[in-house]
Amino acid sequence: xxxxxxxAVYCAGLFSFLYxxxxxxxxxxxxxxxxxxxxxxxxxxxxxxxxxxxxxxxxMLTSLELALAAAAIAAVIGMLAxxxxxxxxxxxxxxxxDSLLNVPLMMPEVALGVGILTFLVRAGYELDxxxxxxxxxxxxLPYTVAAVRARLISLQESSLEDAAMDLGATEWQAFVKVxxxxxxxxxISGALLSFTVSFQDFVTSFFVAGIGIVTMPxxxxxxxxxxxxxxINALSVCLLLATFLLIGLxxxxxxxxxxxxxx
Amino acid sequence: MAEPISRRSFLKAAILAPLxxxxxxxxxxxxxxxxxxxxxxxxYIGKDTLPEFTKRTGVEVRYDxxxxxxxxxxxxxxxxxxxxxxxxxxxxxxRFRSLNLIEPIPAESLKNLGNLSPRFRRPGYDPEETTxxxxxxxxxxxxxxxxxxxxxxxxxxxxxxxYKDRVSMLDNVRDCISVAMQLLKIPQTTRxxxxxxxxxxxxxxxxxxxxxxxxxxYLNSLVxxxxxxxxxxxxxxxxxxxxxxxxxxVIPKEGTYMWVDCLAMMxxxxxxxxxxxxxxxxxxxxVAAGIANSVRYATPNQAAQPEVDLVLRKDPRVYPTPALMxxxxxxxxxxxxxxxxxxxxxxxxxxx
Amino acid sequence: MNRALSWLLSGRRPLASHLLLAPAxxxxxxxxxxxxxxxxxxxxAKNGPYGVVIWEFGFQNxxxxxxxxxxxxxxxxxxxxxxxxxxCLILGYPLAYFLTFYAGRWRNALLVGLMVPFWSxxxxxxxxxxxxxxxxxxxxxxxxxxxxxxEPIGFxxxxxxxxxxxxxxxxxxxxxxxxxxxxxxxxxxxxxxYDLGAxRWTAFWKVxxxxxxxxxVxxxxxxxxxxxxxxxxxxxLGGPRYYLLGNLISNQFxxxxxxxxxxALTALLLAGLVGGLWLYQRWEKA
Numbered sequence: 019x020x021x022x023x024x025x026a027v028y029c030a031g032l033f034s035f036l037y038x039x040x041x042x043x044x045x046x047x048x049x050x051x052x053x054x055x056x057x058x059x060x061x062x063x064x065x066x067x068x069x070x071x072x073x074x075x076x077x078m079l080t081s082l083e084l085a086l087a088a089a090a091i092a093a094v095i096g097m098l099a100x101x102x103x104x105x106x107x108x109x110x111x112x113x114x115x116d117s118l119l120n121v122p123l124m125m126p127e128v129a130l131g132v133g134i135l136t137f138l139v140r141a142g143y144e145l146d147x148x149x150x151x152x153x154x155x156x157x158x159l160p161y162t163v164a165a166v167r168a169r170l171i172s173l174q175e176s177s178l179e180d181a182a183m184d185l186g187a188t189e190w191q192a193f194v195k196v197x198x199x200x201x202x203x204x205x206i207s208g209a210l211l212s213f214t215v216s217f218q219d220f221v222t223s224f225f226v227a228g229i230g231i232v233t234m235p236x237x238x239x240x241x242x243x244x245x246x247x248x249x250i251n252a253l254s255v256c257l258l259l260a261t262f263l264l265i266g267l268x269x270x271x272x273x274x275x276x277x278x279x280x281x
Numbered sequence: 282m283a284e285p286i287s288r289r290s291f292l293k294a295a296i297l298a299p300l301x302x303x304x305x306x307x308x309x310x311x312x313x314x315x316x317x318x319x320x321x322x323x324x325y326i327g328k329d330t331l332p333e334f335t336k337r338t339g340v341e342v343r344y345d346x347x348x349x350x351x352x353x354x355x356x357x358x359x360x361x362x363x364x365x366x367x368x369x370x371x372x373x374x375x376r377f378r379s380l381n382l383i384e385p386i387p388a389e390s391l392k393n394l395g396n397l398s399p400r401f402r403r404p405g406y407d408p409e410e411t412t413x414x415x416x417x418x419x420x421x422x423x424x425x426x427x428x429x430x431x432x433x434x435x436x437x438x439x440x441x442x443x444y445k446d447r448v449s450m451l452d453n454v455r456d457c458i459s460v461a462m463q464l465l466k467i468p469q470t471t472r473x474x475x476x477x478x479x480x481x482x483x484x485x486x487x488x489x490x491x492x493x494x495x496x497x498x499y500l501n502s503l504v505x506x507x508x509x510x511x512x513x514x515x516x517x518x519x520x521x522x523x524x525x526x527x528x529x530x531v532i533p534k535e536g537t538y539m540w541v542d543c544l545a546m547m548x549x550x551x552x553x554x555x556x557x558x559x560x561x562x563x564x565x566x567x568v569a570a571g572i573a574n575s576v577r578y579a580t581p582n583q584a585a586q587p588e589v590d591l592v593l594r595k596d597p598r599v600y601p602t603p604a605l606m607x608x609x610x611x612x613x614x615x616x617x618x619x620x621x622x623x624x625x626x627x628x629x630x631x632x633x
Numbered sequence: 634m635n636r637a638l639s640w641l642l643s644g645r646r647p648l649a650s651h652l653l654l655a656p657a658x659x660x661x662x663x664x665x666x667x668x669x670x671x672x673x674x675x676x677x678a679k680n681g682p683y684g685v686v687i688w689e690f691g692f693q694n695x696x697x698x699x700x701x702x703x704x705x706x707x708x709x710x711x712x713x714x715x716x717x718x719x720x721c722l723i724l725g726y727p728l729a730y731f732l733t734f735y736a737g738r739w740r741n742a743l744l745v746g747l748m749v750p751f752w753s754x755x756x757x758x759x760x761x762x763x764x765x766x767x768x769x770x771x772x773x774x775x776x777x778x779x780x781x782x783x784e785p786i787g788f789x790x791x792x793x794x795x796x797x798x799x800x801x802x803x804x805x806x807x808x809x810x811x812x813x814x815x816x817x818x819x820x821x822x823x824x825x826x827y828d829l830g831a832x833r834w835t836a837f838w839k840v841x842x843x844x845x846x847x848x849x850v851x852x853x854x855x856x857x858x859x860x861x862x863x864x865x866x867x868x869x870l871g872g873p874r875y876y877l878l879g880n881l882i883s884n885q886f887x888x889x890x891x892x893x894x895x896x897a898l899t900a901l902l903l904a905g906l907v908g909g910l911w912l913y914q915r916w917e918k919a
Contacts, residue, residue, distance in 0.1 A: 022735035029731050029743070032724065036750045036801070039761030042771055046764065099657035101642070102650045109647035115654055117914060118661050124855060124913070125665075125906055126862020128879050129899045132886050133668030136675055136896065139359050156664040159657065189639035218754035220865065225886065228356070230318070230345065230363050238756045240323070242763075242869060243348045243497050254757040261752045265745055351888035358684065358890075376683050446787060492790050494873045506768045507789060617682030628889050632706055632876055 040258060047251035064252040071249060077237035081217050084147070084233060088154035089212040093205055095155070096162025101197075103163075104170040105179075123160040130157070131225030138226070145228025153226050154219060158212030165208030169201050210268045214261065316341040317555045320357075320367040322542070323348050323497060324520060325416070327568075327575035334562050340555045348497040349452070357382060357547075365550035366559060368415055371406040371541040372455055372612040376620065378411070383545040385411035390557045393564035396584035401541065406614050412543035413560055414581040416516070416573065419539050419601070419609065420456050421532045423513040425503060436460050436533045439510060440487050448490045449499040449511040454627040455540075455612060456512065457484060463535050469613035477626045484630040494631070503528060515598065516578030523577075530598050532605070539609040541581065669903060676896035684890025694897035703881070710878040713792075714860040717799040718853050721807035724800065725852070729811035733818075744812070751805045759798055759869045766794055766870075790872035798866040806859070807852040814848020815841070850916040858909040862902055878902065 050059035068074060099119065103112060122130065134153050138145055173179070178200065182192040220235035227236060234257070241250050319331075323346040331342045347353040350370060357364070358380065369377055377383045388394055388410055401414045422433050428447075433439075439448055439460075450457055461480040462469060471477075492508050493499060500521045502508045515530060522528040544560055546553070562568055570588035573580035577593065579600055580586075586594065593599045601609065615623065641649050651658075676694055679687040697703075728747075732740055750758055765771045766788035773785035788794055818841055826836040864879030871877075878898065885895025 022731060025727060025731040025735055028727050032728055033743075033746065036747070036804070039758055039765055039801075040750060040753070042765055043757070043761040095656040095660060098653045102653035105642070106650045106653075107645075109650045112650070115657070117910060118665070119657065120913070121661075121665060121906075121910065124858050124909060126859050126879065126902055128862040128864060128882050129672075129902050129906070130665070130668070132882065132895060132899055133672045134664060135359060135886065136892060137668040137671045140671060145359060152660070153664055156660055159660060163657075188635055189642040190635050191639075193638075193642050214752045218752060220754070220756055228359075228363070230343070232345075235754050235756050238754065238760070240346065240348065242756065242760055243495075250760060254753070254761070257757060258749070258753045261749055264752075265749070349888070351890070355684075355887050355890065380683055380685070488874060491873055492787075506785070507787070621682065624889055624891075628884070628891075629702060631873065631884070632702060632881065 040254075043251050043254045044258070047248070047255045049248065049251075051248070064248045065256075068249045068252045068256070073232070074237060074249070074253065077232045077234050080147075080232060081234040084151050084154055085213045085216040087151040088158050088216040089209045091152070091155035092158035092162045092212045093209040096159055096208060097166050097201070097205055099159075100163050100167040100170055101193075104167055104174060119160055119163050122157050127157075127219075127221035128225075131222045134222070135225045145226060145231075147231060149228070150223060150226050150231060150233075153222055154216040157219060157222060158215050161211045161215060162205070162208035165204045165211060166201060169204030170197075173197065173200055207268055210264050214264055217260075218257075314552075315339060315555065316343055317366060317552050317559050318343045318345070318364045319559070320345050320347065320353065320364045322346065322350075322368060324517065325368065325542075325576055325578075327572045330563075330568060330572055330575075333568075334559060337562075338555075338558060340558065342559065351454075364547050365552050365556040367545050367547060368542050369412065369545045370455070371404070371543060372614065374407050374412060374543065374545070375614055375616075377545065379617070382548055383411065384548045384550065385409065386413055386544070386546050386557070386560065391561050391564065393561050393584075396564050396566060396569070396582050398581055398583035401581040404541070405611060406541075407543070412545045413564065415542050415544050415563065416576065416578040417539055417541040417581055418515040418578045419532060419537050420451070420460075420512065420514055421518075421530055421537055421598075423503060423511045423518040423528055423530055425506070425509045425527050426529050427527045428506070428509040432529070433510065433531055434534050436464055436535055438533075439512060440483075440490065442490065444510050445490045446492050447509040448487075449493045449495055449502060449508045450487070450491055451499075451512045451514070452494040452496045454623055456538075457630075458623050458627060459538055459612065460512070463537075469615075470619075472619060472622065474622070477622050481626050481629050481633075484626075485633045488630070488633065516576050519577035519599065532598065532601070536608045536610075538612055540612060672896045672903070673900050675893055676900045678893045678896075680891045680893045684892065686892055694894045695901075697894060698897050698901060706876055706878055706881055709875065710861055713795065713799065713875075713877060714857050714863075716796060717803055717860050718807070718857045720796065720800050721804050721856050722811075722849065722853060725804055725808040725811060726849075729808050729815050729848075732808075732812050733815040744809075747805050747808060751802065755802050755865065756869075758801060759866065762794070762798060762801070762870060763789065766797075789870060792871075792875060794870040795866055795875055798870045799860060799863065802863075802866070803856045803860055806855045810851035810855060811845065811848045814845045814851065818844045847916045851913060854909045854913045858906055861905060 047064055048060050048062070049057055050061035050063070051057070099115070103115065130153075134149075135145075138149055143149060178196050179192045182196045183189065187195070218235060219233075220239065223231075223233045223236055224239070227233065232240075234253075238250060238253065241247070317340060319342050321344065326344075331344060335341055345364075347356075350373065353367075354373070354376070357367070367383075369383070374383075391413070394413070397414060401417075403410055404414075422436070422439065424433055426432075429444075438444070439450070458480060459469065461467075461483045462471075465476075465479055465483060467476045467480065493502065495502070497517075499508065499511045499513070500517060503511055504521065504525050513530065518528060518530045522530070544563065546556055546560075550556055563572070564582065566582060566584040567588055569580045569582035569585035573582075573585065574590045574593065577599060580589065597605065640646075641652060643649065675686065677690040677692070679689045679691065679693070681687040732743055736743055763770070767773070768785040768787060768789070770788075772788065773782065776782040777785065822844070823836055823840055826840045831839070862879045862882070864877060864883045867875050867877050867880055882895050882898045882902070885891045885898065889895075
């Protein structure tokens with residue numbers, strides 16, 4: 019196979035397109051000017067004022083709590099669901115579950131948001147933190163299911179669980195001592211992915227968040243609408259750093275040596 | 282046998298884990314006794330107004346913002362138990378009343394109600410005084426003096442083809458439709474579908490010139506040079522002009538409407554006593570003057586006038602001369618049928 | 634306890650499977666199925682004064698949805714979604730190809746790198762584009778400095794800006810399924826094609842591309858359908874002239890206070906989703 023130099027150049031170009039706005043954001047977060055595009059000097063004051071901005075910190079905390087809750091719920095539910103889908107022999111309705119689990123991925127979020135909003139309002143529930151956390155869990159579900167499922171399928175091929183059972187373990191023991199530890203990286207990976215999805219979710223939160231619940235993206239949206247301060251650049255950079263942190267965590271905890279050797 | 286047990290408890294913990302943030306959050310947001318939940322427009326209060334209140338009374342104020350009154354209305358309708366005090370435009374008060382969203386503010390409990398100018402007592406939109414006027418202003422035209430040499434004088438300037446792609450209009454049913462009505466000399470009391478058809482056509486005719494419909498971000502666009510001419514609310518423009526002296530405000534010669542934003546208490550407010558204290562506080566002369574000086578809108582508080590910045594007091598754009606005041610009218614109070622016609626027309630304009 | 638759990642996990646009875654799937658079902662039913670059903674029911678209701686919903690049923694909302702005045706919105710939306718999907722496909726396929734065949738060790742890093750902009754919140758990304766594209770933004774400022782331009786170009790609030798934003802956001806949605814599918818193409822088949830004398834282009838066109846078709850379809854569906862409902866891009870980067878279906882729906886719920894009509898529009902959007910899902914399922918089985 020040729021080295022594919024042309025392709026590499028093309029990809030470099032595409033990636034520059036993807037990262038250009040983020041790079042601009044990064045550079046101008048240190049710009050000592052109220053409005054963005056002229057460089058006036060290096061400063062850290064936007065970061066300082068960001069951390070002193072109570073509303074911002076509040077929104078950040080809310081998003082964090084939401085993401086943690088959503089990721090945890092989605093991880094547990096997703097794991098149970100994938101287990102049933104992969105390990106159990108075919109049962110009636112499995113195809114339906116399969117399709118249904120994919121729907122949140124493909125659904126236009128506006129439909130999901132207004133749907134949940136109407137449902138909750140009609141049913142008389144308050145649009146509180148729990149409602150939003152549960153809605154996020156729904157959106158994250160396909161990701162955890164996909165992550166764990168892939169892993170369980172590849173584990174299936176190595177029949178380790180069967181081996182354990184041949185040696186006298188019950189399904190439960192085999193699950194706890196063999197499957198769970200082996201699947202853990204995938205579960206964590208799915209959870210981390212869910213965390214990011216929930217953290218940056220805007221559309222669903224926009225409709226379902228009741229009054230008083232301000233998530234990070236909602237705060238940024240209102241800043242763009244009301245009046246932007248350069249703090250928003252600093253904020254975006256922090257979000258980017260958080261993303262990289264999560265990726266690092268994923269790499270540290272979730273990569274398995276045998277994945278690399280699959281190809 | 283220690284292993285399986287720890288795994289089991291791990292699973293239990295994993296299932297309980299999501300509940301913990303929920304519980305924490307619930308505790309945090311638990312009903313604090315000494316707090317008022319206040320929902321207001323962005324950029325609509327002085328920087329120190331609320332901290333001063335807290336310092337004086339020990340009551341915290343949870344202050345939330347909106348930039349879009351329709352969005353605010355939806356959120357409130359969708360089940361907002363939570364807010365105690367909100368700011369509502371005069372022409373929206375009937376809507377809130379008929380849906381039973383607000384409660385009358387008992388006038389007896391307010392010491393400072395008398396500070397208001399008589400013009401704002403028992404107004405047409407709220408004869409029973411269930412709400413308290415907060416700030417008032419006008420809607421006019423903002424323009425960039427550097428880019429537009431000849432100052433605009435009429436609403437028709439916003440329809441001028443030479444400003445194609447440099448115009449912005451407020452994203453607000455009331456403001457846009459009333460301008461169209463003024464230009465077409467149609468009274469606000471109309472119910473005639475033909476009238477609304479003409480209004481729609483006029484606004485649609487303007488669409489190719491309009492770069493954005495926006496109620497807040499157009500100010501950034503003005504400053505950034507994306508647009509040069511905008512329909513604006515008076516105080517918002519003056520706030521922006523503080524740092525950008527290129528911007529100017531004009532009340533068109535056809536005249537314009539004045540509107541009054543009022544404080545209203547939500548039905549089921551959980552902190553009534555403290556809310557009333559906050560309203561009373563906002564009616565104090567020095568506080569009202571402080572707010573007016575900061576947000577550059579006009580205060581309906583007569584007792585506050587001496588403490589309002591001289592520059593603002595003398596500025597006819599902020600506090601119009603008596604002659605001009607006579608020309609300013611309040612919006613007509615629409616009933617639900619008319620309201621529907623207005624909303625429908627506006628929706629049609631946006632879709633066209 | 635051990636026995637009960639073991640029975641659950643063994644899956645010898647369908648009941649066990651259903652029980653394990655119960656939490657997921659609960660979630661899907663509560664937050665997906667019931668809301669969707671609720672939307673459909675509301676779509677037949679009437680809108681009362683000040684947005685109160687009146688439960689008198691009829692087809693008026695659907696009739697209204699097909700009113701000629703809304704057709705431009707529909708066509709515009711289909712146009713933008715289609716253009717976005719096509720652009721993402723054209724731009725994304727070479728990237729996926731590179732990742733599969735040429736990237737080697739860098740593959741995972743690049744995949745992650747692809748996702749980072751997507752993960753750091755679309756709002757942040759759109760706002761950054763505003764800085765880059767604005768009349769006093771990076772591009773205009775640079776070009777004017779260099780003397781190439783005397784007047785800034787208005788990039789923002791044009792279809793160009795909207796497409797840019799849409800492609801920026803949806804590119805990973807296209808690339809990932811493409812990559813997954815290309816990855817599954819057995820190298821042996823491609824090698825066989827070369828052995829039989831095919832050139833690179835022929836081998837690609839006649840072997841690789843057809844074999845990657847499931848991924849192409851998946852990518853297109855995963856991009857097109859959500860894109861139909863997008864309203865944020867137009868709100869931030871677009872302008873009043875490019876009102877899309879997502880904006881229309883969002884407005885019914887947020888501004889116009891017409892939940893029945895909004896529900897009808899959403900129901901139509903969901904119909905599109907169902908169609909897309911059906912397509913997706915068919916190709917996944919292939």
